[in-house]
Amino acid sequence: xxxxxxxxxxxxxxxxxxxxxxxxxxxDPVAIGDVIAExxxxxxxxxxxxxxxxTLGRILVPEGTENVAVNTPIxxxxxxxxxxxxLDGAAAAPVASAPPPSAVETQxxxxxxxxxxxxxxxxxxxxAQAEAAxxxxxxxxxxxxxxxxxxxxxxxxxxxxxxxxxxxAEYQGAYKVTQGLLDEFGARRVIDTPITEHGxxxxxxxxxxxxxxxxxEFMTFNFAMQAMDQIINSAAKTLYxxxxxxGAPIVFxxxxxxxxxxxxxxxxxxxxxxxxxxxxxxxxxxSAADAKGLLKAAIRDPNPVIFLENEILYGQSFDVPTxxxxxxxxxxxxxxRTGGDVTIVAYSIMVGKALEAAETLAEEGIxxxxxxxxxxxxxxxxxxxxxxxxxxxxVVAEECWPTCGVGAEIAARMMEVAFDHLDSPVHRVSAVDxxxxxxxxxxxxxxxxxxxxxxxxxxxxxxx
Amino acid sequence: xxxxxxxRSSRSRxxxxxxxxxxxxxxxxxxxxxxxxxxxxxxxYGMGLIGGFCHLYIGQEAVVVGMQAAAEPRxxxxxxxxxxxxxxxxxxxxRGVMAELTGRRGGYSKGKGxxxxxxxxxxxxxxxxxxxGAQVSLGTGLGFAHKYRGDGGVAMAYMGDGAVNQGQxxxxxxxxxxxxxxxxxxxxxxxxxxxxxxxxxSANPDLHQRGASYGIPGRKVDGMDILAVKQAGQEALxxxxxxxxxxxxxxxxxxYRGHSMSDPAKYRSKEEVSDMREHHDPIExxxxxxxxxxxxxxxxxxxxxxSIRGVVNDAAEFAQQSQEPDPAExxxxxxxxx
Numbered sequence: 001x002x003x004x005x006x007x008x009x010x011x012x013x014x015x016x017x018x019x020x021x022x023x024x025x026x027x028d029p030v031a032i033g034d035v036i037a038e039x040x041x042x043x044x045x046x047x048x049x050x051x052x053x054x055t056l057g058r059i060l061v062p063e064g065t066e067n068v069a070v071n072t073p074i075x076x077x078x079x080x081x082x083x084x085x086x087l088d089g090a091a092a093a094p095v096a097s098a099p100p101p102s103a104v105e106t107q108x109x110x111x112x113x114x115x116x117x118x119x120x121x122x123x124x125x126x127x128a129q130a131e132a133a134x135x136x137x138x139x140x141x142x143x144x145x146x147x148x149x150x151x152x153x154x155x156x157x158x159x160x161x162x163x164x165x166x167x168x169a170e171y172q173g174a175y176k177v178t179q180g181l182l183d184e185f186g187a188r189r190v191i192d193t194p195i196t197e198h199g200x201x202x203x204x205x206x207x208x209x210x211x212x213x214x215x216x217e218f219m220t221f222n223f224a225m226q227a228m229d230q231i232i233n234s235a236a237k238t239l240y241x242x243x244x245x246x247g248a249p250i251v252f253x254x255x256x257x258x259x260x261x262x263x264x265x266x267x268x269x270x271x272x273x274x275x276x277x278x279x280x281x282x283x284x285x286x287s288a289a290d291a292k293g294l295l296k297a298a299i300r301d302p303n304p305v306i307f308l309e310n311e312i313l314y315g316q317s318f319d320v321p322t323x324x325x326x327x328x329x330x331x332x333x334x335x336x337r338t339g340g341d342v343t344i345v346a347y348s349i350m351v352g353k354a355l356e357a358a359e360t361l362a363e364e365g366i367x368x369x370x371x372x373x374x375x376x377x378x379x380x381x382x383x384x385x386x387x388x389x390x391x392x393x394x395v396v397a398e399e400c401w402p403t404c405g406v407g408a409e410i411a412a413r414m415m416e417v418a419f420d421h422l423d424s425p426v427h428r429v430s431a432v433d434x435x436x437x438x439x440x441x442x443x444x445x446x447x448x449x450x451x452x453x454x455x456x457x458x459x460x461x462x463x464x
Numbered sequence: 465x466x467x468x469x470x471x472r473s474s475r476s477r478x479x480x481x482x483x484x485x486x487x488x489x490x491x492x493x494x495x496x497x498x499x500x501x502x503x504x505x506x507x508x509y510g511m512g513l514i515g516g517f518c519h520l521y522i523g524q525e526a527v528v529v530g531m532q533a534a535a536e537p538r539x540x541x542x543x544x545x546x547x548x549x550x551x552x553x554x555x556x557x558x559r560g561v562m563a564e565l566t567g568r569r570g571g572y573s574k575g576k577g578x579x580x581x582x583x584x585x586x587x588x589x590x591x592x593x594x595x596x597g598a599q600v601s602l603g604t605g606l607g608f609a610h611k612y613r614g615d616g617g618v619a620m621a622y623m624g625d626g627a628v629n630q631g632q633x634x635x636x637x638x639x640x641x642x643x644x645x646x647x648x649x650x651x652x653x654x655x656x657x658x659x660x661x662x663x664x665x666s667a668n669p670d671l672h673q674r675g676a677s678y679g680i681p682g683r684k685v686d687g688m689d690i691l692a693v694k695q696a697g698q699e700a701l702x703x704x705x706x707x708x709x710x711x712x713x714x715x716x717x718x719x720y721r722g723h724s725m726s727d728p729a730k731y732r733s734k735e736e737v738s739d740m741r742e743h744h745d746p747i748e749x750x751x752x753x754x755x756x757x758x759x760x761x762x763x764x765x766x767x768x769x770x771s772i773r774g775v776v777n778d779a780a781e782f783a784q785q786s787q788e789p790d791p792a793e794x795x796x797x798x799x800x801x802x
Contacts, residue, residue, distance in 0.1 A: 008510025011726035032503060033720075033741075044728035051507040071511055162612070188612065194642070199601050199635025206605020206619075209590050210540070212612060230632075233595050234602060241581035243574035244797035246590070278798050302800040 002076040002086050003052050005036070007061075009070045010046050017041045018066045019074065024056045030077060037063075037074070054079045057087045124383070127332060134321035135289075144314040146288035147177050147253075150295035151215060153324050155185055158213065161299055164191040164200060165217030165254070174219045175255060175314055201227030201252070205234045208250040208304075215299060218254035221270050221308065227252075235304040236279030251298045253307035256284070257348060257399045258447055260312065264435035269400035271347065274306040275376045275409065281330050282377040284308040286351035288318035290374055293328030301330060308376075310349045333380035335387070339369035342393040342457045345384055345410060347373040350397040350448065357397075357453035366461055376406060384410065385418045392423040393460040397453050402430035427456040483691060485759040491533065491690050492750045493768055495525035498549040499747060500769075500776045501558055502721075505548065505565055508780060509725045514565045518579045521549035523720040526746035527652050528553040530693025531620060534701055538615060542590040542603040543622035545580035546652075546719075550622065554589040556582075558775060562783035570786030574793060597623065597630030600649065604636040607647035607710070618646040618704045626657025628671050634678075637710070641678040644709040648700045649675070651714045652687065658723040659731040672714035680710050687715030688744040718744070 007017065020038040024030060035047040036056065057078040061068055068074065076087055141149070155161045162185075167174045169182040169192040182190040193200040197218065204214040218224045224231065231252060239247035258267040274282045281303055285291040291309070298305040320326075336351060337358055346354040351372045358368040369387050373380065388394050394414060396407030407428035414426055432446040458464065502520040509518050521528075524546075532553045535541075543550045551561050556572065564571025564582050572582040580594040590606060593599040603621025610617040627633060628651055640647045651671050655662055662669045672682030681703070685696040693715060700711040718740040722729040729737075754760040 006511060008507075009512050010510075010728075032500075044726070045730075046722075046728045048510075049503070049506070051503045194635075194638060196635040196638065198632045199604075199639055202598060202601025202632055203605040203608055203636065203639060206542070206590070206602035207609045207612070208605070209602065210606050210609035212609050229595055229598060230601060234593070234598055238581075238583075238591070239800065240797045241573055241577040242583040242591075242797070243572065243576050244800075245573070246583045246585055247800055281799070 002057050002078050002082065003054065004073040005048075005050075005075040005077055007068050007070050007072045007074050008039070008048055010039070010041055010044060014041050014070060016067050016069045019061050019063050019068060020045060021063045022059055023047075026056055026059055028056050030054055030056050039068075050077070052077055052079075054082070057084055124332075127329065128334075131328065131334075134323050134326045135319065137322050138319040139322055140317050141288045141292070141320045142315055142317050143285075143288045143291045143309070144175065144177055146292040146318075146320050147295055147309065148179055148181065150292045150299070151178070152181060152184065154296055154299040155181070155189060160211065161213045161215065162189040162191065163215040163217060164193055164204060166193055166195055166219045168192060168217050173217075175311060177309075177314070178217065197223050197226035198230060202230040202234060204250055205230055205248050205304075208235075208248040209238070209246055213249050213251075213299060215251045215253060218252065220259075220266060220311070221254055221256040222266050222268060224252065224254070224270070231274075231280075231304070231306070232277055236277050239303070240279060247302060248304045249302045251295075251305045251307055253295070253298075254309060255311040255314070256308035257310050258431075258436055258443075261438060261440065261443060263438040267436040269398070269431065271308060271376050271398070272400050272405050272409070274308075275379070275406065276404075277377075279304065280377060281305045281375070282308065283330055283375050284348045285374060286313065286348055286372050288316070289320045289326075290328065290334075290372070292320050293326050294330065294374060296327045297330050300327070305330070308348060313349055313352075316352075328374065331375045331378040331380060333374055333383040334372045335369060335383070336372045337368065337370040339367035339391070341367045341391055342395060342460050343369045343371060343384070343387040343391045344395045344397060344453060344457060345371045345373060346397040347376060347406065348399065350399055353448065353450045354397050354453055357450040357457065360450065360454050361457055364458075364463075366457060366463065368457055379409070379413075381413050381417065384414070385421075388414060388418050389421050392421055393457075394422065395427045395429060395453060395456045395460055397429045397448060399431055399448060401433050402428055403433065405430055424460045424462065427460050429453050429456050483753075485754075485757070487533070488750055488754050488757075488759060489768075491529055492747065492754060492765070493772065494529040494532075494553060495690070495747045495750065496769060497558070497772050497775065498525045498529070498552050500772050501552060501562070501779070502548060504776045504780050505562065506721070506725065508562075508566065508783070513784060514579070515567065516578055517545065518565065518725045519546040519723065520719070520721045520725070521546055523740065523746075524652060524654060524687065524717045525549060526690040526693050526749075527650070527687045527715045527717055528622075530690040531650060531697045533690070533694045534697030535620065536617070536701075537588070538617040539701070540588045540590060540603075540606045540610070540617060540619045541622070542599045542606060542619065543592065544596060544599050544624060544627060545592070545594050546624065547580065547582065547592045551582055551584070551589055551592070554584065554587040556584050556587050556589060558779035559782040562779040563786045566783040566786070567788065568783060568786035569789045569793070570782060574797075575789040576793065576797065597627040597633050599623065600627065600630070600633045601636045603649075604640050604645060604647055607640060607645035607704075608643070610646050611643070616705060618648060618701050620648050620650055622650045622652060624657060625651060625653040625655065625662050625671060626660075626665065628674055629665060637675050637678045637680055640710040641675070641680050644707060646704040646707075647710040648697070648704055649680075649710060649712045651712065652717055653714050654717050654719045656719075656723070656731065658727070659729075661731070670714075672712055675710070675712045680712055682712035682714060684714045684716060687717030688740075688746045688749065690746055690750060
C-alpha cells in the first residue's frame with residue numbers, strides 16, 4: 001500500500017491551509033527529511049518534510065490549492081519496490097481524521113473547596129485532646145527560640161535536612177532565628193548564601209528534587225518576590241507535571257508582613273499570594289508552640305511549604321511542650337478562645353490582636369470566639385463553619401490588603417457553604433489599601449489594630 | 465588558568481583513530497533514534513495528535529549523545545524545553561515519551577506534563593522545564609545534592625543560547641563556583657534564541673566565556689562532531705568530579721527545524737540551513753567514519769535505520785492507542801499525602 005502524505009498542521013490552531021508549491025515531481029525519489037512541498041496559512045509559510053522514504057507516486061492536491069483541510073491526503077508515496085499500479089484504488093480513501101476530541105470526555109468530578117462537615121467530628125476533638133496532652137509538660141520559649149529548636153531537632157533527626165539563606169550561619173541569622181545552628185551542625189548543613197534569592201531558591205528546589213530536604217530562609221518574604229518563579233513554577237508545579245513521580249520537599253521560611261517603620265518595600269503580607277497556588281502548603285504560626293509544632297511538620301512534609309513568620313512576634317514568649325514529638329498537623333485551625341456571639345478568624349500576629357479585641361468585647365458583654373488559622377492552605381474551612389453555626393457572625397482579621405485577600409477567600413467560602421448560618425455580612429479587618437507608609441502615625445493607621453476588630457465585631461452583632 | 469578560555473582542538477587524529485567500531489555504531493544508533501523519533505513527533509504534530517508547543521532536537525543530536533557517552537550512570541541531567549533528545553539519550557522509553565507528547569495516560573507524566581515537562585528519577589533525568597533559565601538553578605541544586613551526599617555524581621545542566629542572558633544563570637554560576645559544586649553547564653548554542661540570533665542578543669557572543677568573572681573555565685566545542693563533544697564532556701566531567709568545581713561547555717550546534725513546530729524560521733536563509741544539513745550533519749559525520757573505516761556497509765546501516773524506525777513506529781502506535789488520562793487524574797498529584 002502506498003503511504004499517504006497528509007496535510008500537516010503548522011500550529012495548534014490551524015485547520016486548513018494552501019499548498020503553495022510542490023518541491024518534488026511525481027516519480028522523484030524522496031528521502032527522509034527532504035522538503036517535498038511548501039504550505040502556507042494566513043500566519044506563516046512552512047516546508048513539509050518527508051517522514052518516510054520512497055518515490056513520490058502521485059500528487060493528489062495540486063499546488064495553488066487553497067483551503068486544504070488538515071489531515072487531507074495530499075500525495076501518495078510508493079515504498080521501495082512498490083509498483084505505480086498500487087496507486088490505483090489507494091487514493092481518496094479517507095484516513096482516520098483528527099484524534100479523539102478531548103472536550104467530550106472532560107466531565108470531571110465537581111471540584112472547588114472542600115465541603116465543610118455540618119458539625120464537629122470525633123477526629124477534631126481527638127486532635128484537640130492530643131494537642132492539649134502535650135501541654136502537660138512545657139517550658140517558656142520565644143517564637144525565635146521555638147523556630148530554632150524545631151530546626152535543630154529535625155536536623156538531628158534527618159541528615160538530609162539543611163538550612164540555607166543570607167546570614168543564617170556565621171552571623172547567626174539576620175533575626176537570630178538560626179542562632180547556634182552553625183556551631184552544632186557545621187558549614188555543610190548551615191549555609192550562608194550570597195544575596196541571590198532567585199538563584200538559591202532554585203538551587204534549593206533542585207536539591208529537593210534529588211531528595212534532600214532544604215529549609216530556605218528568606219531574610220524577609222519581601223525578597224522572595226525575586227524567587228517567585230522558582231517557588232511557583234518549579235516547586236509547586238513539578239509534582240503535578242511529573243504525574244506524581246518527582247516533587248519538591250522544601251520549606252521556604254522567614255518573616256512576613258509589616259515589621260516596624262521599614263516602609264512599603266519591606267512591609268507586606270504575602271499570605272494571599274501563596275495561598276492561591278495549588279501544589280503549595282502555606283502555614284502562618286502565631287505562638288511559639290505553633291511555630292515549633294508547625295515548623296517540624298513543615299520540615300517533615302513531602303511537599304513545598306511556605307512558612308510565614310512575623311518579625312514582631314519573634315521576641316514574644318509562650319509555653320511550648322517539651323516533647324520532641326510535639327508536631328502540629330498542617331491544615332488544622334485552633335480555637336484559641338471560645339465564645340458564642342461572634343467568630344473572629346485571624347492568623348499570625350492578628351491572632352494576638354484578635355484576643356485583645358475579644359477582651360475588650362467581653363467587657364461590653366460580647367462573647368467572641370477566636371480562631372487561629374495556623375494554616376492558610378489547606379484552609380480549615382470546617383472549623384470556621386462550625387464556629388459560624390454557633391455564632392452566626394464572622395469577622396476576619398488579616399494584615400494583607402483587602403482585595404483578593406485571606407478574608408475575601410473566607411467570605412466567599414462562607415457564602416458557599418454557610419450562607420444560611422450568617423446573620424450579618426462577613427466583616428473584614430485588613431491593612432488599608434495603600435503601600436505601607438513610613439511615618440509612625442500613618443503606619444499605625446494603615447495596619448489593622450484591635451480597636452478596628454472591636455468595631456467590626458460590634459457591627460456584625462448590630463451593636464454600636 | 466582557571467579563567468582562561470581553552471581553545472584546543474579535540475579533533476586530533478589520535479582521538480579519531482582510537483574510537484572503536486562498537487562506540488561509533490552506538491553513537492550512530494543513539495543519534496539516529498533521536499532523529500527518527502523527532503521526525504515522527506513532527507509528523508504526529510502535523511496530524512493534530514500532539515498539541516501546544518513542541519520543540520524538536522533535529523540537528524543537535526551529537527550534543528546530548530556525546531555528553532551521555534562521557535557520563536556515568538550516577539550523573540544527573542536537567543534541561544529546558546527542547547528535551548526529547550535528552551530523555552531518549554538518558555535511556556527513557558520512547559513509548560512513554562511519545563505518549564506524553566500525545567497527552568495520554570501511558571506518558572511519563574500520565575499525560576499531565578506534555579512535551580516540556582517529563583521526568584525520570586530512575587534514569588536520573590530531572591526534566592524538562594518550560595521557563596528559560598530556571599533549569600540552570602535547579603541543576604546547580606542537583607550538583608549541590610551530589611556534593612552534600614558525597615556520591616561522586618556530577619550534574620549536567622543544559623541550556624540554550626537564549627537562556628544565557630537570564631539573571632539566575634549567573635546567580636547559579638556564582639554559587640556553583642563559590643562552593644565548587646560538581647556541575648557541567650552545557651550551553652547548546654544553536655545560534656538562535658527563537659528568532660533572535662546570538663549576535664543580536666548577546667553583547668559578547670563567545671558564550672563559553674560567560675563564566676570568566678566567576679573563574680569558571682569554559683570551552684567552545686564543535687557540537688556537530690560527537691567525538692569532539694565526548695572528549696570535551698569527559699574532561700569537564702572529570703574536572704567537576706574531582707572537586708574543581710563547575711565547567712562551561714559551549715556546544716556550537718544547529719537546529720534544522722524552527723524553534724517550535726509553529727515557527728516558519730524566516731530569520732535565517734535556506735542556504736544556511738542546507739549548508740549545515742549537507743556538510744555538518746552529526747549523523748552523516750559518523751556514518752562516513754563508519755563507512756570509511758570499513759566498520760559497516762551501507763546495507764548494515766540501512767538495517768539499523770529500519771530497526772530504529774520500527775521502535776519509533778511502535779512508540780507512535782502506543783502513543784495513539786494509549787487512552788487519554790482518566791478524568792479523575794485532574795485532581796491527583798497536586799500534593800503528596802503526608
